[in-house]
Amino acid sequence: MAKNKVKNIINKFKKEFHNSNDFASRIYENDKQVIGMLFLKSMTNPDLFSQTIYMPIQNFQDKIDEKSLLEKILKNNSIEIIEEKDIEKNILDGKVVIFSDSFDGIVSVDILSFPSRTPSEPPTSPVIQGPREGFVEDFKTNLTLLRRRIHSKDLVFQTLIVGEKTNTKVIVSFINGVADKKVVEEVKKKIQSIKIDGVIDSYYILSFLEKRPDSLFKQIGNTEKPDIVASKLLEGKVAIIVDNSPIVLTVPFILMEDLQSSNDYYTNHHYSSLVRIIRVLGLMIAIIAPGFYLALQLFHYNVLPLNFLITIANTTQGLPFTPFLEILFIFLLFQILYEVSLRLPSYLGLATSIVGALILGDTGVKAGLISPPGVIIVALAKIALYTVPEEQSQITVLQILFIILGGSLGILGIVTGFVYIVNYLNTLDDFSTPYLSPYAPRIANDLQDALIKQPINEMKSSPQSFPNKNKERVK
């Protein structure tokens, strides 16, 4: 009868796990008792199981009870007494569940082990100077990376489970006494209200956190670098770490964050200010250069310098396309090359460059399909786009929009388009944070770390663009 208890539990869970290949059960049986063990082979280390659990049980001479299991046999492991209803969860978490006919308790032993990447420099945000570590897919490593940077009892990690099928761990992190409680609660409330079958990456929960998920513009910060997250936590922001994702989300978010780079904080502040101004110029060129060129060519050619006007007239003469279609064509060509270069294996990259730059570009000009000024303008816009790589997807859409506006309505189209977008951006105020602050509205205190960056010792107070409790940073 007692032996049946162990077998019944094993059979029950075998059935619940649909006889999955990686579901494993072990029975240790002697004349005194029967002990059952359940675990997932894919989530545990077999050597570790054998050395730290099975063999110590086997070698134990006396009758095993709960006390001896906890205090003698498995004393070097991370152990927990659980209830029967938690068996499934513990198995899924990579733990070994131990039960017996001779004692009532159920013991869970953590020997979770799975392949994991070591922290390395993220390809999306390389730095010249400063820390090179990046987040990885394993959330525990990510928590360690943050804890190593903020040695404080006030750093809080709160775990929530999201995804009916994936049961993914979503960790809300903040510094108690620095982050605004309302923001923390709002974030937790939004995450808890997510009803989704699975969360594969942090981007899955992004749209649930955004006030306007249908918007073109990003409203949640994201980064792969622990030093950036640590500095945002110190400012009073809230970080959202999702298991199996190297991208950590941060809220509240303002546009200015994307114009800043971690490099700025590890170099001279005069240089950082210059680079930030260049980034804004790059952003503007990326958005409006093709549309502006079209507007000048089609509607306002009289404001162009005479020599440039003559060059344009000479090079566009005899082209089969109208200027509008020509720019659209070149833009499309660049976009195709970009998509191809992203997806092609690296050994084909050189071939793509040759085909793209030489054959399509040069030959296209020589064949009289496209004009050199058109190629230069679109190429300039495409290169300038990467001064702010975080905004790449939004800017690409805006480029098309401004090409259409500039090509159909001239400068008027560009000005009205710009005002329209700025008006729209000013309505984005997630977590009571104006999207374009500290410039709209002007928040004088935060201008110290805006386009012009002050040295760290002069940044006396925390940013006021978003709610936080830490008023004084440098004393």
Next chain:
Amino acid sequence: MKSISARQTGIILFLTILANKILLLPSIMYEKTKADSLFVMFLFFAVELFVLWIFFALKDKFGNKSLKDVLQNLIGKSFAKFLLFVFLIFFLFKTMLTYSVIYVYLKDLVYQDEFGFLALICFLPVVNQGVICGLRAMSRSFELFFYLVLAGIIFCLSIAFFTNVSFPYFFVSNPSQIFNTWFTYIFSFGDYLVLFIFMDKIHIKKGEKKKILSFVFLGIAIVLSIFLIFYCKYHDTAFMHNNALADLLVFSVQFNAVGRLDIIAMVTIMALGLFQMEIFQFAFCESFVMVFPKLSIKYAVAVFDVLFFIVYFVLIGKYELMIQLTTEYLPYFAVISNYILPILIFALSFKHKKEVKDAKTI
């Protein structure tokens, strides 16, 4: 309540005072009073500042109450609605006037031919969107563009100033001519009335009136500078140049290496025109919602668009008609709406006790 700060209020006043005074007005006023038009402008601004003072006094007295509440307290519901309806009409035509001035400029200098619908396609959706986004979003946009607009205007003035300019003859008109010109172009003023319409959304802390006044005086200084430099530059031919700010650049020194610089004036004028239309249309829509409280701001925008189309086909296409309307018929209306009504409200307010409440400003 989503209110705006003193700085944002100041910037709104700065922008409203500029747009339709820096293109057509210097030219058409010159026809009547020559360079003495500057004195007419002084007169205008003196009266405008008096209206601003009335606003501050009402704001002190009624705190964050809306104009509708203030009027209902003072003169009852029916009269309050009537006065708000007068403001509604005033702001409809103010928006039209701004639009027609910008329209004429763009048609003459840039687009020629059939520009009407092109302009409508450009302007209306953007202005509508600005109004629907609300006063706070709009004022944040103005805040962002403020320095760009200011830099554009100062650039235009500087380029014109450093070319050949000489003082025109002053004191060539008699006081009655000056007063007559003041009356004729009175509809181009009354910009500060917008403050009365959204007085409940303005949050002025103690001592912040100076901040608002600094923007007002900056706006006034710029308008007067444009008038002065424009007259210094063109003298008796000033009446031939319908687009003052742009013409200051068009006929100034040319930089061969960078082409014509009037694109800066063009962009500045377009932005200013859009902003001013947004402010006036918002004032129209706010008045509309106060007159018809059951309808939302989106209905107000739709009504504005319908009226705009009707007036567009009747007047804006023929801009002489618009000018005739604003200089011959609307001045009488403007005297009432711009000056008599604010003074009347101010006088009636004496019977009311002081009331101040706080508003949240972000």
